[in-house]
Amino acid sequence: MKTLLCALIAACTIAAGLGTTRVSALAMDVCISGRVPYEYVTESGYAGVSLELFAAILEQMKDEKLVLSQVPWSRGLRALGEGKCDVLLSGVWDTEREKQFVYPKQPIGSIAWQFFGKEPNAELSGMWGGVRGFSYPEALYEQVRGLRRDVDAPTQESMVRKLMSGRVSVIAIELGSAQTLARDLGVTLYPVGKRVYVPLFALFNKKVPQNVVDRFDEVMERLWEEGVVTDVYEKYDLSIPRLSPRDMLVVDERFPPITP
Numbered sequence: 001m002k003t004l005l006c007a008l009i010a011a012c013t014i015a016a017g018l019g020t021t022r023v024s025a026l027a028m029d030v031c032i033s034g035r036v037p038y039e040y041v042t043e044s045g046y047a048g049v050s051l052e053l054f055a056a057i058l059e060q061m062k063d064e065k066l067v068l069s070q071v072p073w074s075r076g077l078r079a080l081g082e083g084k085c086d087v088l089l090s091g092v093w094d095t096e097r098e099k100q101f102v103y104p105k106q107p108i109g110s111i112a113w114q115f116f117g118k119e120p121n122a123e124l125s126g127m128w129g130g131v132r133g134f135s136y137p138e139a140l141y142e143q144v145r146g147l148r149r150d151v152d153a154p155t156q157e158s159m160v161r162k163l164m165s166g167r168v169s170v171i172a173i174e175l176g177s178a179q180t181l182a183r184d185l186g187v188t189l190y191p192v193g194k195r196v197y198v199p200l201f202a203l204f205n206k207k208v209p210q211n212v213v214d215r216f217d218e219v220m221e222r223l224w225e226e227g228v229v230t231d232v233y234e235k236y237d238l239s240i241p242r243l244s245p246r247d248m249l250v251v252d253e254r255f256p257p258i259t260p
Contacts, residue, residue, distance in 0.1 A: 028058065029067045031076035031085040035156065036180040037236045038111075038200075039089045041070055049176070050090035052232050053108050054202060057219045061212075072154055074133030080205055088203040093246065094135045102206055103245070104213055106220035107199035109229060110243050112175040113140050114196070116189040116258070118163050124193050126169030129159045136172055139196045139250050144170075157181055160189070175258075176238050182258045189258040197241055197249040 032039035032051060039048040046068060058066060069085065080088045081100050090108055091097070113136060115124060127148045130136065150168050153159035156177050163171045164185075170192055173181075182189050204213055223229050224242060233240040241249055 028087055029069070029085040030054070030087045030089060031079050032068060032070050032089045033073040033076055034070050035073070035174075035177055036184075037176045037238070038174075049232055049236050049238065050108055050200065050202070053220075053223065053229060054087075054089055056223060056228060056232075057216055060219045060222075061215055072133075073131065074154070077133055080203060083205055083207055086205045086208050090200050091203050092135055092137065092198050093201060097135065097203065100206075102204040102208065102210075102213055103201050104204070104217050104220065105245060106217045106224070107243065107245060108202050108220065109200045109233065110197050110240050111200050112195050112197050113137060113172060114175055114178065114255070115140075115143065115170045115172055115192040116163070116178060117170045117192050118166075118187070118190065120190055120257070122170060122190050122192050124170060127167075129153055129162050129168035129171040131156055131159055134172075137196050137198045137248055139194065139248055140172055143193045144172075157185070160185060160187065163189075176236065178258045179237065183260050186260045188260065191255040191257065195251045195253075195255065197243065197251070199243045199245055199247065201245075 032046070032048075034040050035048075037048055039051040040046070055066075069079075071079065076085070076088045079085045088101075092111070093103055097103075115128065117123070124144055125147070127150050128144050129150045131153050132151055150162065153162060156173055159168075159171050159173065160181050162168050164187055173189075175195070178189050181187075202216070229242075230240060243249060
């Protein structure tokens with residue numbers, strides 16, 4: 001799969017900003033959020049679970065070309081709404097976003113949301129931190145109802161730094177990102193509360209032709225059935241339940257800390 005991704009990217013036009021030029025009628029201008037391990041830039045190119053799967057889908061669709069732009073999540077949402085990009089990788093479903101964007105029938109994967117503290121005895125109290133522009137599942141919000149939320153963090157890395165400096169008591173972060181950031185920043189994150197699994201999607205601009213989204217769904221279904229999705233997630237040391245588009249899986253148990 002890594003070879004496939006590198007081959008596809010080598011044939012793509014990589015854009016530094018949002019002002020890109022379309023190279024064909026079906027060129028896909030794709031905004032990625034830079035979230036590790038989902039879609040991000042490395043020294044050797046672009047990588048991540050969602051981006052590898054998206055690349056595999058477009059490879060099978062044959063006639064799509066790809067223009068990539070890495071921008072902060074909130075800017076990516078804005079660009080998608082303004083028609084400056086066709087696809088945003090990758091996000092969760094919510095009712096407000098569904099009014100603005102097109103969600104495929106097939107999720108591109110799933111993510112596990114969890115609250116984390118910096119001490120073993122951390123509790124869901126005080127102020128909790130979230131990333132600007134992120135949408136969190138209702139089962140996560142229910143755990144901190146009544147608590148104040150800090151929404152100033154532009155990225156998950158800056159949010160972890162806020163936690164470690166004591167500016168917030170707990171943070172909401174995806175398990176995959178928590179594992180990566182704990183390692184990169186040399187910190188230990190202690191899970192608090194229930195873990196919430198939700199489907200993860202490629203979000204499409206409403207101007208993208210419906211037949212393109214339909215073909216995307218057909219290929220995505222095949223990748224699920226062939227076990228390709230599971231293989232890619234396992235490569236990044238992530239487990240993945242297959243969830244229906246509006247499903248949610250809540251797991252209430254004691255989880256081990258995330259260590260460097």
